[in-house]
Amino acid sequence: MSEKRTEIGNLGEFGLIDHLNKNVKVKNATSVKGIGDDAAVIDAGSENVKVVTTDLLIEGVHFDLSYMPLPHMGFKAVAVNISDVAAMNAVPKQITVSIGLSNRFSVEAVEALYEGIHAACEHYGVDLVGGDTTASRSGLVISITAIGEAKKDEVVYRDGAKANDILCVTGDLGGALVGLQILEREKQVFLANPEMKPELDKYTLVTGRQLRPDARMDIIHELKELGVKPTSMMDISDGLASEIFHICKASNVGATIYEDKLPIDKQTFDTAVELNLDPITCVLNGGEDYELLFTISQEDFPKLEKHADIHFIGHITKPEEGKYLVTKSGTAVQIKAQGWKHF
Template identity: 45%
Template structure:
């Protein structure tokens, strides 16, 4: 980082020097990364593997609020969210390109802070930053990212592929990230009324971290491979479980039945939603930004998966004519509908 203790304006350094400066904090570590941000385009050698690419876009006051979102966390989440899409196809994220639109509110030091978060997440998951572009913005901060990953052709898993009677599985727990967002927004509203009052975030660490610092479930993909399980279909849960499951069923031309009692909800998430007078199942189905993995497996793979940590079997695939349904705790059958979290 720069040793200058004062504020250094982006205009003082210039775009090209700033890109070079921020890029100096990164070293390529993957053999497939032949050329990084020093060229107009990155040069990648993938050998006999398939290349996966995805892009994300986050806009200030639409996707994030800097009133409670530290720039370092935003940098981390930018990488994690993009990586989750690669993981959602049974792939391994390997390279990322980032585009930044920043108004004159943001100094070089502020962009360094964002970049520190990017670096932290990249190093944690073995991802190389191979592209970085910065331009001016009249609307605050805009972050675009393109993630590149690889997967062997025989291991590629798409949304299409689920078949009748297969088991529906999901990693981790659901609704925590959205619940964390509700708490952060509540405290922002309190602060707006009384700026002298400190945020009351004690006891909410887990759900707030799930919102500010999500993790792509690379570990789940690794565990499935070790167990000898190749899912028949898979999707990243970023806009709610119901949304993801309906996408999977649509692409696979099938129906589904899931059970409310099987939905994995963390106790803190449940208790916080109860405090807010919100039904936990609603948020488990429709809360966004969980970045968990939803997938289907053949019934014969149940013995392999039943002892894996953080994997829940929540239902099964049915014929398309049977519809997409949730069986409630009181045994009522309700048609699944995505209520439309639009975080991405």
């Protein structure tokens, strides 16, 4: 090995992933889609394919159990994987759950975690079919793999967006980030003075977005019923701006979105202002909303036009037109993908 030392922070998470996988080529005929989408796609030898996605969650990096109750943590760990299955336009069927536990955790604590895992299995109709349980040196480690199913021609990738397609997002954005800031603030207040009771009542929507995200399988089923197959799709886990970059890169297109079309809940907006955060920055760069970002052909617009929970935030452009946000005052500002950097 060379003596050279390059810090991972220099590359960032996406840079590191690109760097490690630059020479990876799939060889097996059943590997329909490898690295580079929300999930891998594996041929099943029938009209269906399997989609496979996995997430590794580490205490102190991805979650803080001082405000995240264990049942919520269990539910969320499953939901974030289901969200990736949804983003492929597939239906989740199985999960495996591996956990690493330090000796701080009692059997009762693990039961509380699994209460949430089982509740999520019930909610999403998936079976817990395997996993691994082991000791950990520091804190809780959760690694979940979700397996879903879709008809071969129903799978939606990130690379199918075309110029003039309409960019859609579900639900509202920024809430999970704002909720996290509130939980962090109240934790600091509590640490400074344990007599203080955290003031969380007026923030239940935003804290709920952080503590109890729900994968949008409802939208996947509705799109099917309405006869709409998105041209591209992914879930919003790292922030809208970052995901738009992923879709534009994979599809080789540009995008223009409009500030006044971005969906933000009133409580998210007000709380962001209270925290001295720019609400639009929260919408663009806040992670963990687990809503869906997708593109549709113009001809499908009438089918979704009146949907209460789908918002049309802009459109796809030619690659040379770049990625822009048009502000309320009409100025076009270049979008920067900030995303989450754990390193």
